[in-house]
Amino acid sequence: MNVLPTPLGRRTLFQRAGFGLGGVALTQLLRQAGAESPETNDEAQVGRVAAAQQPHFPAKIKNVIYLHMVGAPSHLDLFDLKPELQRRTGEDCPKDLFEAGKFAFVRDLPTLLGTPDDPQHRFTRCGDSGLPISNLLPHLQGVADELTLIKSLHTNEFNHGPAQMFMLSGFGQFGRPSFGSWVNYGLGSENENLPGFVVLITGNVLGAGSPAWGSGFLPSVHQGVEFRSQGDPVLFLSNPKGIEPSSRKRIIDTVNAMNQAQLADVGDPEIATRISQYELAYRMQTSVPELMDISSESKAVHEAYGTQPGKNSFANNCLLARRLVERGVRFVQLFDQGWDSHNSVFSNVAKKAKQVDQPVAALIRDLRQRGLLDSTLVVWSSEFGRTPFAQGTKQADKAGRDHHKDAFTVWVAGGGTRGGMSFGETDDLGYTIAENPVHVHDFNATLLHLMGMNHERLTFRYQGRQYRLTDVEGRVVREILS
Numbered sequence: 001m002n003v004l005p006t007p008l009g010r011r012t013l014f015q016r017a018g019f020g021l022g023g024v025a026l027t028q029l030l031r032q033a034g035a036e037s038p039e040t041n042d043e044a045q046v047g048r049v050a051a052a053q054q055p056h057f058p059a060k061i062k063n064v065i066y067l068h069m070v071g072a073p074s075h076l077d078l079f080d081l082k083p084e085l086q087r088r089t090g091e092d093c094p095k096d097l098f099e100a101g102k103f104a105f106v107r108d109l110p111t112l113l114g115t116p117d118d119p120q121h122r123f124t125r126c127g128d129s130g131l132p133i134s135n136l137l138p139h140l141q142g143v144a145d146e147l148t149l150i151k152s153l154h155t156n157e158f159n160h161g162p163a164q165m166f167m168l169s170g171f172g173q174f175g176r177p178s179f180g181s182w183v184n185y186g187l188g189s190e191n192e193n194l195p196g197f198v199v200l201i202t203g204n205v206l207g208a209g210s211p212a213w214g215s216g217f218l219p220s221v222h223q224g225v226e227f228r229s230q231g232d233p234v235l236f237l238s239n240p241k242g243i244e245p246s247s248r249k250r251i252i253d254t255v256n257a258m259n260q261a262q263l264a265d266v267g268d269p270e271i272a273t274r275i276s277q278y279e280l281a282y283r284m285q286t287s288v289p290e291l292m293d294i295s296s297e298s299k300a301v302h303e304a305y306g307t308q309p310g311k312n313s314f315a316n317n318c319l320l321a322r323r324l325v326e327r328g329v330r331f332v333q334l335f336d337q338g339w340d341s342h343n344s345v346f347s348n349v350a351k352k353a354k355q356v357d358q359p360v361a362a363l364i365r366d367l368r369q370r371g372l373l374d375s376t377l378v379v380w381s382s383e384f385g386r387t388p389f390a391q392g393t394k395q396a397d398k399a400g401r402d403h404h405k406d407a408f409t410v411w412v413a414g415g416g417t418r419g420g421m422s423f424g425e426t427d428d429l430g431y432t433i434a435e436n437p438v439h440v441h442d443f444n445a446t447l448l449h450l451m452g453m454n455h456e457r458l459t460f461r462y463q464g465r466q467y468r469l470t471d472v473e474g475r476v477v478r479e480i481l482s
Contacts, residue, residue: 053188055452060416060481062190063325063376064183064447066333067360068168070206071160071340074349074386074401075409076430077115078134080151081123084428085388086114089396093389097431102158103387104403105342110389112429113399116346129420136353139361145420146364146373146413148480152424152433155384155440158405160340163383164208167440169216170469174208177216177223177460179444180331182469183451184222185215186458190328194291195225198329200317203337213333217462224333227292227320228312291327294319304362318359322366325376339382342400343392364413377414377450384408388430407433410443416450418482441474449476 076082091112098109115121115134123132126144133141140147157163162172169176177185180197189196199213206212213224262268294302294316295309302308306315314336321332336356341348360380367373385408386401393399407426413419425435445455448469455474459466 053186055187056454056457057452059452060450061375061377061414062451063329063372064180064331064379064451065321065325065363065376066179066331066379066381067356068164068206068333068335069339069352069356069380069382070164070203070335070337072163072382072384072386072403072408073339073352074341074345075151075382076386076388076401077121077346077349078137078353079132079149079409079411080426080430081115081132081134082388082426082428082430085112085430086117088112088429089114090394094429097429098389101404101406101431104159106387106389106391106402110387110391111394112388113345113390113396113401114388116396120350121346127420131420131422134353136350137357139357143361143364143413146368147411148413148417148419149409149411149422150424150438150443150477150480151407151409151422151426152435152437153385153408153410153440153443154433154437155405155408158384158403160383160403161207161209163403163405164206164212167381167383168208168212170441170444170471174211174214175216176467177218177469178211178213179447179469180213180224180333181215181218181222182448182458183331183453185218185460186448186453187330187451189330194288194324194327194329196330197222197224197333198324198331199224199226199333199335200320201226201335201337202312202314202317203335206335206337212335217467218460224331227288291323292320294323301366304358304366306358306362314356315359315362318363319366322363322370322372325367325372326370341386342402344398345386345401346397367414373413374415377412377416377447379410379412379447381410382408407431412447412480416482417480421480423477423480436479438477439473441470442477445470445474446477446480450481 076085089112093110093112095109115123120135122135124135124141125131126133126141129145131144131147131149133144135141155163155166157166157172165174165176166172169178180199184196187196197213210226213226215221215223293309294307297307297319301319305319307313307319308316314334317334321334324332336352339349339352360378364373364378367376367378385404387404389401390396390399391402407430423436424433424438426432427434448455448458455468455470455476459468461467
């Protein structure tokens with residue numbers, strides 16, 4: 001097609017394209033093109049970022065499966081047992097500690113709340129490493145030697161939405177790229193028929209919403225693509241009624257010719273993104289349905305994960321995550337809603353632990369058996385932790401735990417990490433960090449390092465300055481690396 005006689009606005013261009021093409025919903029997708037350096041910021045080119053790109057230095061891993069427990073699990077009742085806190089349950093929280101903190105709901109001096117000392121909630125030393133893990137997670141106890149616990153993480157935000165954004169983008173407000181988008185920008189995709197960054201959700205969308213996997217000021221080609229377990233895996237992926245694949249291909253080719261002409265005229269990288277989204281949407285019509293059909297997996301695999309084909313479940317999403325990294329998807333993010341515990345914390349954490357324990361352990365074992373764990377990192381995170389004191393009532397079985405930003409636990413398993421160890425310690429009450437503090441920026445710097453990226457060099461120029469995931473802070477936590 002020749003150059004258009006007059007420039008078209010974006011709205012007009014979409015209106016003329018018509019047919020509800022799948023690409024309209026896929027503004028975040030990546031196309032195969034010529035390689036660009038992770039440090040290239042040319043705004044006329046970044047919408048054309050390559051499939052696979054070279055990292056800054058040899059990487060320990062190629063893929064990340066990032067499990068975010070939305071609402072924040074009570075780490076004290078899962079990974080960081082405090083016998084002194086158990087002994088002092090019911091006592092007033094030390095006044096000096098409480099007054100130094102910042103909490104979402106508790107205003108008056110609360111009472112301390114330890115983990116119940118019963119068989120269900122007790123901790124067991126697991127594996128050759130003797131890593132202590134709650135009996136609420138019996139399957140995870142079986143893979144303890146693969147886990148590296150970080151018990152001294154701390155963050156800047158104490159409410160869910162801002163804390164989710166801070167954990168996942170390094171900034172407590174909307175507008176910055178998410179972790180997966182930075183990875184997609186820096187390394188690209190290894191599969192030209194699938195996005196480089198895929199999102200799977202169980203339960204309601206987290207408080208931060210889609211910006212938690214958004215591209216911020218990066219071109220939208222880098223944002224995460226949400227795959228659904230029911231209906232079209234991606235909205236509008238199927239052909240509209242009456243449209244054959246050959247007809248759709250002609251439509252895409254025609255629309256892209258128009259877009260190419262507009263791109264040549266105005267040089268907007270979002271037009272390059274639009275071109276790529278149409279092309280990838282067409283290719284995904286074949287690749288995605290096969291990927292999402294977990295019924296092809298063996299009976300043994302389904303029993304290991306606890307999956308049920310056709311259902312929307314965390315177990316199904318864990319199995320899909322393995323299938324995605326098998327096919328070269330760089331970054332897979334799972335969100336699991338329901339961990340907020342402002343009342344009845346012990347029953348709630350037991351219920352949620354039962355839902356995720358088996359599939360997470362099965363995922364780690366499955367990756368190991370298939371030779372994928374050495375090149376894949378599994379991350380368990382949340383936006384913050386939970387307080388060692390009671391919220392709402394002094395009756396322990398009905399009490400909750402408030403938000404706690406100053407000390408909580410995350411863990412990683414897989415390539416480049418030592419496994420079977422914990423790093424960092426909290427005090428005897430689990431209130432403050434006593435040893436080896438790790439800030440969110442340190443944690444993110446470490447994850448990027450494992451992928452072969454220097455967090456200080458992975459930058460993008462926006463509004464006159466260079467931005468990065470770790471802002472102006474961050475150190476690699478080398479003590480947990482193998």
